[in-house]
Amino acid sequence: MNASHLDFYMKYGISPVRQDISDLDRHFQRRGALYRHLGILPQHIAGRRVCEVGPGSGYNSVFTASLQPSYYELVEGNPTGIDNIRELFRSYPQWTADIAITASRIEAFPPKPFDFVFCEGLLSGVPNPEAVLNVLAACVAPGGTLVITCVDHLSHFPETIRRVFGDLVIAQDDDLDTKVSKILPMVESHLQTLKGMSRRLDDWVIDNLIHPGSIIPLINFPEAVAVLAHDFQFLASSPHFVQDWRWYKDIVGADCDFNINAIEQYWANAHNLMDFRRRVPVRDPDANMRLYDLCTTARACVERFEHDGNRQHLAEFRTLLQEIADNFLAFSPETGAALAEAAEALDLEAFDPKKAASLQHFSGLFGCGTQYISLTRGR
Numbered sequence: 580m581n582a583s584h585l586d587f588y589m590k591y592g593i594s595p596v597r598q599d600i601s602d603l604d605r606h607f608q609r610r611g612a613l614y615r616h617l618g619i620l621p622q623h624i625a626g627r628r629v630c631e632v633g634p635g636s637g638y639n640s641v642f643t644a645s646l647q648p649s650y651y652e653l654v655e656g657n658p659t660g661i662d663n664i665r666e667l668f669r670s671y672p673q674w675t676a677d678i679a680i681t682a683s684r685i686e687a688f689p690p691k692p693f694d695f696v697f698c699e700g701l702l703s704g705v706p707n708p709e710a711v712l713n714v715l716a717a718c719v720a721p722g723g724t725l726v727i728t729c730v731d732h733l734s735h736f737p738e739t740i741r742r743v744f745g746d747l748v749i750a751q752d753d754d755l756d757t758k759v760s761k762i763l764p765m766v767e768s769h770l771q772t773l774k775g776m777s778r779r780l781d782d783w784v785i786d787n788l789i790h791p792g793s794i795i796p797l798i799n800f801p802e803a804v805a806v807l808a809h810d811f812q813f814l815a816s817s818p819h820f821v822q823d824w825r826w827y828k829d830i831v832g833a834d835c836d837f838n839i840n841a842i843e844q845y846w847a848n849a850h851n852l853m854d855f856r857r858r859v860p861v862r863d864p865d866a867n868m869r870l871y872d873l874c875t876t877a878r879a880c881v882e883r884f885e886h887d888g889n890r891q892h893l894a895e896f897r898t899l900l901q902e903i904a905d906n907f908l909a910f911s912p913e914t915g916a917a918l919a920e921a922a923e924a925l926d927l928e929a930f931d932p933k934k935a936a937s938l939q940h941f942s943g944l945f946g947c948g949t950q951y952i953s954l955t956r957g958r
């Protein structure tokens with residue numbers, strides 16, 4: 580089974596990461612807001628050496644280029660992505676003329692020191708995230724900043740549910756376009772509830788609901804921070820859920836560490852990653868770890884179904900979904916109602932895609948799917 584972004588994109592000759600950036604001011608505002616959440620201001624990038632790993636088709640790179648780094652290198656493994664980048668950059672020669680474009684898997688890229696390394700949307704689609712993190716780390720100069728993204732079993736759970744809906748309307752041997760044409764009408768109304776959506780919907784469906792790399796086990800925020808902790812300190816995240824109420828004068832000696840607090844904050848807030856529309860108070864971290872484990876087990880059922888076609892896995896998924904819904908009903912009734920409605924719609928004998936398209940509570944349920952994390956090398 581083909582289970583990485585790169586292999587899947589190369590097999591079909593696609594780069595399904597297109598964004599509508601026709602309103603460039605708006606695109607730049609979005610990217611500026613993200614960087615601010617991460618503690619990165621435009622003047623931090625100006626005149627610095629920047630690397631972007633896995634830029635896809637280069638839409639986000641246009642913004643970073645506009646901040647005028649002294650040197651900017653893109654490392655992308657997908658030849659279609661490279662072609663798209665070159666074509667896109669022709670429209671923005673004032674910023675992109677000097678960008679170095681390297682066609683390479685990051686694993687084969689000889690590390691050299693950069694002040695900033697950005698790697699967005701890549702870790703969630705590779706079978707070897709820890710190895711990739713170590714290569715990225717080796718590209719960050721002392722004092723430099725690394726930006727990565729994590730998608731996890733809890734934050735991506737609403738998509739896992741939509742994926743099961745999709746699995747019920749496609750045949751595994753349908754071609755890619757047929758799969759998209761069957762799934763998109765079912766989730767289009769859901770995606771239309773997202774005010775800030777800038778991606779093409781067909782690309783979103785391929786990337787989240789179809790390709791095998793988006794159902795494999797994921798590295799989560801605490802795991803990624805732990806992999807990097809030997810040399811990196813947490814700086815900030817988007818969404819900005821990490822609070823640090825320590826008196827700064829106490830952050831010295833053995834207590835001079837930002838990773839432990841960030842990981843603790845993740846577990847206290849993890850339940851809030853299920854529904855991007857709502858915030859409820861922090862919870863017992865152990866309860867959130869149990870919730871996370873339920874999502875992990877449910878997700879594995881879907882992966883197994885796609886592997887062997889045995890519907891019993893989907894029946895197990897539905898039981899777990901009901902348990903997760905009950906869990907949420909106790910502290911976040913609207914989110915619980917959305918999950919319970921999805922469980923009810925998941926009638927394996929008589930699944931109705933039209934009904935799934937217009938679920939009253941579930942249609943607008945999306946998690947804080949991607950968490951961006953900035954970390955600095957050294958203190």
Ligand SMILES: C[S@@+](CC[C@H](N)C(=O)[O-])C[C@H]1O[C@@H](n2cnc3c(N)ncnc32)[C@H](O)[C@@H]1O
Binds near residue numbers: 584
């Ligand atoms: C989901 S896309 C994200 C694209 C872009 N960063 C964005 O956020 O829109 C992941 C990108 O990483 C690239 N990629 C995946 N694995 C890679 C690897 N091992 N080395 C280099 N590029 C890789 C893929 O080809 C793809 O362009």
